[in-house]
Amino acid sequence: MSFNGPIRIEAGAIGEVAPYLKEQGYRQVSIAADEVTYKVAGEQLEQEIGHAGIRVRTTRIEPDRQGDVIADEASLVQLILALRQDASEAVVAVGSGTLHDISRFAAYAVGIPFVSVPTAPSVDGFNSVGAPLILRGEKKTIGAIGPSALFADLDILTQAPDAMIAAGFGDMLGKYTSLFDWTFGSLTGGEPFSREVYERTERALLSCVAHSEEIGRRTPQGVETLMRALVESGFAMLQFGQSHPASGAEHHISHYWEMELLRLGRKQVLHGAKVGIACAIVSDLYHKLGVEQPALFPEEHRAALTEAISRIPSGEEIRRWLKLAGGPTAPEELGISQELLERSLREAHHIRPNRRTLLKTYNESH
Numbered sequence: 001m002s003f004n005g006p007i008r009i010e011a012g013a014i015g016e017v018a019p020y021l022k023e024q025g026y027r028q029v030s031i032a033a034d035e036v037t038y039k040v041a042g043e044q045l046e047q048e049i050g051h052a053g054i055r056v057r058t059t060r061i062e063p064d065r066q067g068d069v070i071a072d073e074a075s076l077v078q079l080i081l082a083l084r085q086d087a088s089e090a091v092v093a094v095g096s097g098t099l100h101d102i103s104r105f106a107a108y109a110v111g112i113p114f115v116s117v118p119t120a121p122s123v124d125g126f127n128s129v130g131a132p133l134i135l136r137g138e139k140k141t142i143g144a145i146g147p148s149a150l151f152a153d154l155d156i157l158t159q160a161p162d163a164m165i166a167a168g169f170g171d172m173l174g175k176y177t178s179l180f181d182w183t184f185g186s187l188t189g190g191e192p193f194s195r196e197v198y199e200r201t202e203r204a205l206l207s208c209v210a211h212s213e214e215i216g217r218r219t220p221q222g223v224e225t226l227m228r229a230l231v232e233s234g235f236a237m238l239q240f241g242q243s244h245p246a247s248g249a250e251h252h253i254s255h256y257w258e259m260e261l262l263r264l265g266r267k268q269v270l271h272g273a274k275v276g277i278a279c280a281i282v283s284d285l286y287h288k289l290g291v292e293q294p295a296l297f298p299e300e301h302r303a304a305l306t307e308a309i310s311r312i313p314s315g316e317e318i319r320r321w322l323k324l325a326g327g328p329t330a331p332e333e334l335g336i337s338q339e340l341l342e343r344s345l346r347e348a349h350h351i352r353p354n355r356r357t358l359l360k361t362y363n364e365s366h
Helices: 013-023 035-051 073-085 097-110 162-173 175-189 195-210 212-217 220-240 249-263 271-292 299-310 315-324 338-351 358-364
Strands: 007-010 028-033 055-060 090-095 114-118 130-135 138-143 149-153
Touching: 007 013, 007 220, 013 035, 013 090, 013 114, 013 149, 028 035, 028 073, 028 097, 035 055, 035 090, 055 073, 073 097, 073 130, 090 097, 097 114, 097 130, 130 249, 138 249, 149 220, 162 175, 162 195, 162 212, 162 220, 162 271, 162 315, 175 195, 175 249, 175 271, 175 299, 175 358, 195 212, 195 220, 212 220, 212 315, 249 271, 249 338, 249 358, 271 299, 271 315, 271 338, 271 358, 338 358
Parallel strands: 007 149, 028 055, 028 090, 090 114, 114 149
Antiparallel strands: 130 138
16 A cells, blocks of 8 residues: 655645645545534635635534544444535545544545545554444444545644643554564464564654653654654554554553443543553553563564563553653543453453454463
């Protein structure tokens, strides 16, 4: 899978969206936003696209009963119907991860491209093809399409809520355990692996860690480093064709928590906040298993896997970075009870049963 469109990560990038759409020859486009992102960027885009002589209609995705905009059947149908009704030739996703997931699947379903306009550096999925959706209350990642172009305006991103910037950093820290799980799955389960993609993801992760203080202070350079790392992680997934580089046990636990909060009718928690905290928990568990349960590692790969675990920072270190970025560091800060935490550690691997993580192997061994 390749990405051939323009990528702009710079101050003022939003001003390049309308000229791009004009250059592509579009006559009718839709903007997908919510109430917040419409004010942040959607309204400006609506005017600029209209001034470029292109007919434009904005669909504001409606929140659920808890006030959350989620990528569920209702949101998908709302946008798909609007795109069909307006005979849209492209959709511009204005928002963070959820609005992108809704837009990418709706565009895919209708058979048109979508353009990415992130309003917060909060997730690494802006330029991926997978759409994590909530279908009948279950989290499922459905193959869809990536954006035809991406315009990330640093003037907008640096003004994003602190919690969303911290969540993007948490999503990147999650690569420490996802990269280990990918290594584990390839050595013990024969899962496909690419050293080039591994190193591409690792470089993006390490760039964030190196700039963690600037990300914590929300400096323009810190926010740009984070956004570029998130996009690079998305490209790594595109290059590999699957989410292995960026999604391991820490993501499965995050998805488990998300589904439970939905089931209980509680407000949602930012994806990256859950991933960062889950990463610290998984790190503690994996370091413990490496010492106490060597039988989980096949003898011929034990040395390589022990060395790979040693490259995962301790849970304490991961929590220190999360705090530095201004994000939560413990499950209880997210409203995750001890009972839910323990249950997720036992059951979360069922969310992606075809992924051979160390968490899955541990749970199936006893």
